[in-house]
Amino acid sequence: MVKRDSIQSKIYKSLIWIIVLLMTLSCLLPLLNMIAISLSSSNEVSSNKVGLLPVDLTFTTYEKLFKDTQFWASFWISVCRVVLGTALNMFFVISMAYPLSKSKYRFPAREIYIKIVIFAMLFSGGIIPLFMVVSKLKMINTIWALVLPGAVPVFNVILLINFFKGVPDSLDEAARIDGASTLEILLKIYLPVSLPALATVGLFSIVNHWNDYFSGLLYMNKASLYPLQTYIQQLTVDITQVTDVEQLKQLATLSNRSFNATKIVVSTIPLLIIYPFLQKYFVSGIVIGAVKE
Secondary structure (H helix, E strand, O other): OHHHHHHHHHHHHHHHHHHHHHHHHHHHHHHHHHHHHHOOOHHHHHOOOOOOOOOOOOOHHHHHHHOOHHHHHHHHHHHHHHHHHHHHHHHHHHHHHHHHOOOOOOOOOHHHHHHHHHHHHHOOOOHHHHHHHHHHOOOOOOOHHHHOOOOOOHHHHHHHHHHHHOOOHHHHHHHHHOOOOHHHHHHHHHHHHOHHHHHHHHHHHHHHHHHOOHHHHHHOOOHHHOOHHHHHHHOOOOHHHOOOHHHHHHHOOOOHHHHHHHHHHHHHHHHHHHHHHHHHHHHHHHHHHHOOO
16 A cells, blocks of 8 residues: 555656656747747748758847947946835835735724725726826836836735735734834844845836836837836848848848847846846745735
8 A cells, every 4th residue: 555655656756857848848849949940040030941050140139239339328227226116115015015914903994095006906007097197206217107106016915915924923012022112123123024025016016017118119219218128129131221242141131030039048147147147036925925814
């Protein structure tokens, strides 16, 4: 009987590993294909000969992209947006989640605010009212238009509320007996023990700000003010506008498909660098923060 259970256990583990491997390949193979396409010549890409390895290796698309001064200007705008936007997100999410994680006996208006938070998560005013508000506040063509409309991500607030609820009340009570203020309890007790949730919320904010291109199209009237994703989304290769012979020879190895692949690869590099540092907190932050009492 024990031997049979052992065999079944090994089968289950093997099936789990096979499923995990297939899911990993389903995420990894498209990225490898994009990298290969970005490094392959136009003819090979057009004839669909590129798989997981580059064919007729060329760096033309990368040279064109990295020599563009507007690319680096947009890159810097995106970096500033991520830093400023994530800082604002973390400040407002923590400030909102901490009081809402307390019982209704300590915070009588808690239920009212919770209902408002859930309503705001399910329904929005729409793009036109949002644009009108941003316009009336004279934030068009400023970085504030990119970070303030989404300064309080409601899903992150709910995630952090549930995590804060898991912190033992005994820690809070002991700190109050020792004379700690509410702010000291938050900074010295709740935040240090909530690193997994904070890392998860921070990662969500970073990814959201970095990948968002629509806000740039909506609130920026000048291409020079576009964040990176908006600028990359607008890039095209138009050979008909090129008159210089040398440039035409260079663009002969360039196609929109390979150029688009280059955009995707370049735009994912910062996230691929950041994610490994936060990955160890990510799973535990999601699991614990998703559990509701």
